[in-house]
Amino acid sequence: MRVLWLCNIMLPAIAEELGLPYSNREGWLTGIYERVCGKEEEGAPELGICFPVPEITPLITQRCHGNPGFRLTSTGIACYAFRENLAAPERYDGGMEGRFREILKDFRPDMVHIFGTEFPHALAMVRAFRKPERILVGIQGLCFACAEAYMAGLPEYVIRRRTFRDRVKRDDIRQQQEKFRIRGEREKEVLRGCGHITGRTDFDRLETGKINPRAVYHFMNETMRTPFYEGKWDMGRRRNCGIFLSQGDYPLKGLHYVLQALPEVLREYPQAYVAVAGNSVMEYGTWKDRIKISSYGKYLLELTDSLGLAGHVRILGKLSAEEMKEAFLQASMFVCPSSLENSPNSMGEAMLLGVPVAAARTGGIPSLIEDGREGLLFEPGNCKELAECIKRVWREPEETALRAENARKRAWDTHDGNKNYKRLLAVYREICQ
Numbered sequence: 001m002r003v004l005w006l007c008n009i010m011l012p013a014i015a016e017e018l019g020l021p022y023s024n025r026e027g028w029l030t031g032i033y034e035r036v037c038g039k040e041e042e043g044a045p046e047l048g049i050c051f052p053v054p055e056i057t058p059l060i061t062q063r064c065h066g067n068p069g070f071r072l073t074s075t076g077i078a079c080y081a082f083r084e085n086l087a088a089p090e091r092y093d094g095g096m097e098g099r100f101r102e103i104l105k106d107f108r109p110d111m112v113h114i115f116g117t118e119f120p121h122a123l124a125m126v127r128a129f130r131k132p133e134r135i136l137v138g139i140q141g142l143c144f145a146c147a148e149a150y151m152a153g154l155p156e157y158v159i160r161r162r163t164f165r166d167r168v169k170r171d172d173i174r175q176q177q178e179k180f181r182i183r184g185e186r187e188k189e190v191l192r193g194c195g196h197i198t199g200r201t202d203f204d205r206l207e208t209g210k211i212n213p214r215a216v217y218h219f220m221n222e223t224m225r226t227p228f229y230e231g232k233w234d235m236g237r238r239r240n241c242g243i244f245l246s247q248g249d250y251p252l253k254g255l256h257y258v259l260q261a262l263p264e265v266l267r268e269y270p271q272a273y274v275a276v277a278g279n280s281v282m283e284y285g286t287w288k289d290r291i292k293i294s295s296y297g298k299y300l301l302e303l304t305d306s307l308g309l310a311g312h313v314r315i316l317g318k319l320s321a322e323e324m325k326e327a328f329l330q331a332s333m334f335v336c337p338s339s340l341e342n343s344p345n346s347m348g349e350a351m352l353l354g355v356p357v358a359a360a361r362t363g364g365i366p367s368l369i370e371d372g373r374e375g376l377l378f379e380p381g382n383c384k385e386l387a388e389c390i391k392r393v394w395r396e397p398e399e400t401a402l403r404a405e406n407a408r409k410r411a412w413d414t415h416d417g418n419k420n421y422k423r424l425l426a427v428y429r430e431i432c433q
Helices: 011-020 028-038 059-065 095-107 119-129 143-147 158-159 164-169 175-192 202-211 236-238 255-268 287-291 296-306 319-330 343-355 381-394 397-414 417-432
Strands: 002-006 047-055 078-083 111-115 135-138 196-199 216-219 242-245 273-277 313-317 332-336 357-360 375-380
Touching: 002 011, 002 095, 011 059, 011 119, 011 273, 028 047, 028 059, 028 417, 047 095, 047 119, 095 216, 111 119, 111 417, 119 158, 119 175, 135 417, 143 175, 158 175, 158 296, 158 313, 175 202, 175 417, 196 202, 196 417, 202 216, 236 319, 236 375, 242 255, 255 296, 273 319, 287 319, 319 357, 332 381, 343 357, 343 397, 357 381, 357 397, 375 381, 375 397
Parallel strands: 002 047, 002 111, 047 078, 111 135, 135 196, 196 216, 242 273, 242 332, 273 313, 332 357, 357 375
Antiparallel strands: none
């Protein structure tokens, strides 16, 4: 089997050989890559990898020696860079179709595996390959569904407001939602143009089935980033009352819900705090920081001030996998308050480590964790119910420990790398045969 991967990032193994910086944002891909390279399973595919770059650098051109791609010295894997502006995924560049036709002619794949639907390159590959029966699309999030849930109950004045930053960047909240809508329409075309889909929740199966009922749906779990398979949360951390969120820089992720729930929590647990990883939209140390604040960031600051939350909100910034793991282990619980999620990897990572979980009952989350037995679920946007879930984690130490252990056992089965890799190979064989 010759399988061409279309990825959203340059894999670390490729970046390291080229001496370039890289992101571990989709570190689970590395786990699959290492198994393919190790030929641990009979019938492992011959792999080619396409990855986006802001520009084709002289270093990449030099490695290609006039060919469409190059091979890694360490593994012999065929690598192909293509140019794409990932900072503006709502813009479609038709030039990628020509580049992909060139790559397809050179590698001659039996099938193409597209990881995710959220970037324009997914549609460009579907249009270039034109063999739906040999295209496998791996569902991560679903942009068209996210567009509908994007506002996450924001007040109308926050939605209408445009800060200086929003005007300059042409990126107010309504425009952000529109970008998701545009990406969602392209995503639907990707789904209609493929013959095979991998997913892991009732939600993604139902939603993709509406778009393309003819596509074959293959259930397949994901393997998490390597560091999260080592270490375990300590029940003693329950006493520090730290609530960890993996992201909170745009409305869909629901940080404002947690802030609105926090006063109720503080009445019973005055030492409680929220720690948030990822980009900060609330920093205002200088006047330059102030003019960079979005309407959503300003709303978060308004909530912090009006609800008396000063000192109870900590923004951690971007974290590596190891730093993210440490943030999980230092907290007393993990909360996923999003208005919509399909299969949040951060929740899977929390479960692997045995961190207590409270999450919104939305999208694919109920397929991944059982309410009451493995974690606590609340209705999305119901801040009173969210506050009660948080307090239950701290009030019920024995029940919390049991739920966390049940979740950990489930996660170790769900995210078993060897089992998931064998399942992936079975799907490849089915498509290629």
